[in-house]
Amino acid sequence: MSALTDKLAALSSEDEVFVSGARVIAQDGGSVGLAAILREIDVTVLERTLVFTIGDATASLIVAGRRLKGILALSGQEDPSIGQALSRDEPETLEAAGSLLSALCDKATRVMVRSEPIQPFGKGGDAGISASSLAEFWSVDLNARPLPPVARFVAAHGSKLSGYLLIEGNDVTETVGDADALRLIWDEQVLALRKNQKAIVKTQSGAQMLCFDGPMGEGTAIAIAMAGDDACICAFSSDQITALTASWQAIVS
Amino acid sequence: MVVDALDALQSSFAGCETLAFADLSTQMILVTNSATTSPREALDALCKEAALTLGTKGTIAIGSDQSTAAIIAGEDQLRVFMRASEEPADVLCCVCQPDVDVAGFIPAARACLEQISGGA
Numbered sequence: 001m002s003a004l005t006d007k008l009a010a011l012s013s014e015d016e017v018f019v020s021g022a023r024v025i026a027q028d029g030g031s032v033g034l035a036a037i038l039r040e041i042d043v044t045v046l047e048r049t050l051v052f053t054i055g056d057a058t059a060s061l062i063v064a065g066r067r068l069k070g071i072l073a074l075s076g077q078e079d080p081s082i083g084q085a086l087s088r089d090e091p092e093t094l095e096a097a098g099s100l101l102s103a104l105c106d107k108a109t110r111v112m113v114r115s116e117p118i119q120p121f122g123k124g125g126d127a128g129i130s131a132s133s134l135a136e137f138w139s140v141d142l143n144a145r146p147l148p149p150v151a152r153f154v155a156a157h158g159s160k161l162s163g164y165l166l167i168e169g170n171d172v173t174e175t176v177g178d179a180d181a182l183r184l185i186w187d188e189q190v191l192a193l194r195k196n197q198k199a200i201v202k203t204q205s206g207a208q209m210l211c212f213d214g215p216m217g218e219g220t221a222i223a224i225a226m227a228g229d230d231a232c233i234c235a236f237s238s239d240q241i242t243a244l245t246a247s248w249q250a251i252v253s
Numbered sequence: 254m255v256v257d258a259l260d261a262l263q264s265s266f267a268g269c270e271t272l273a274f275a276d277l278s279t280q281m282i283l284v285t286n287s288a289t290t291s292p293r294e295a296l297d298a299l300c301k302e303a304a305l306t307l308g309t310k311g312t313i314a315i316g317s318d319q320s321t322a323a324i325i326a327g328e329d330q331l332r333v334f335m336r337a338s339e340e341p342a343d344v345l346c347c348v349c350q351p352d353v354d355v356a357g358f359i360p361a362a363r364a365c366l367e368q369i370s371g372g373a
Contacts, residue, residue: 206328215316
């Protein structure tokens with residue numbers, strides 16, 4: 001019953017985002033993107049061609065009865081599994097199809113879907129494989145969801161940061177690198193800065209990142225990312241400022 | 254003219270809305286791009302935020318040194334403040350849509366500021 005309730009809620013969601021007619025189903029790649037694709041299969045009852053935009057690639061999947069019949073086409077890819085009806089009797093083809101989609105999702109930062117009319121595919125007797133079976137076969141957690149913005153930012157850029165503090169509410173939950181200096185800045189400067197900023201910019205709301213070039217000398221940079229109760233203060237080389245800012249904008253926009 | 258440099262920068266980047274050349278020592282906006290629709294109060298607030306984040310004489314917002322640039326990246330707006338290398342009181346305040354090309358805009362804004370501040 002709860003599964004049905006979840007599906008009805010998903011179908012009636014008003015929070016959906018569309019880009020060029022395609023519905024955004026994941027603002028993340030990897031297992032989150034593949035899980036989102038499987039969830040789309042799981043809610044598709046009538047036979048349709050689901051066209052997924054996975055990063056720069058396009059995958060057309062034939063879906064019916066909440067089951068994947070096969071991959072009709074995959075832009076820029078040639079593989080024996082493309083165009084083949086998927087069956088448990090042919091595990092190699094099934095595994096190859098999963099590997100293709102997984103590889104695309106690993107490189108993607110966004111996955112979108114369009115539902116298009118059916119196209120000729122396979123034989124009439126092909127039943128396809130259910131989304132839950134695919135999840136099991138491909139080792140995908142169907143409930144995988146994107147990390148919160150601050151955690152996503154740190155997960156994506158941890159290797160570029162010379163140090164960071166993760167903060168939930170008033171508690172520091174993780175420290176990496178030169179945490180003492182960052183802790184001092186957080187305790188003695190950030191809270192005062194935020195208070196003064198709110199007094200100036202009264203309409204400011206939602207997730208925000210403040211990024212400073214040179215606060216610890218030339219070539220240094222410090223950013224403070226905040227979303228809800230989560231925050232992160234991190235240090236990095238100033239030549240990363242534009243890349244990290246653009247990444248944050250992509251995460252929160 | 255300063256306004257021509259600001260207009261050229263603004264017209265080069267989709268999503269760039271307001272550019273203001275300011276003097277941090279007096280906390281006054283001196284010139285804005287001609288297409289800005291920001292009211293005076295918003296420009297004053299922009300200048301105050303520049304002073305807060307970059308730091309004015311005797312004040313430091315974050316860390317141990319005054320920052321040469323500060324970027325406020327929000328869900329609905331990107332604000333950039335940067336100070337000129339030779340005249341630290343000369344600052345450029347920028348208000349952009351969040352989807353502006355950050356990687357292209359920031360170096361271009363830096364070049365514009367140095368040009369204006371240097372009197373070129």
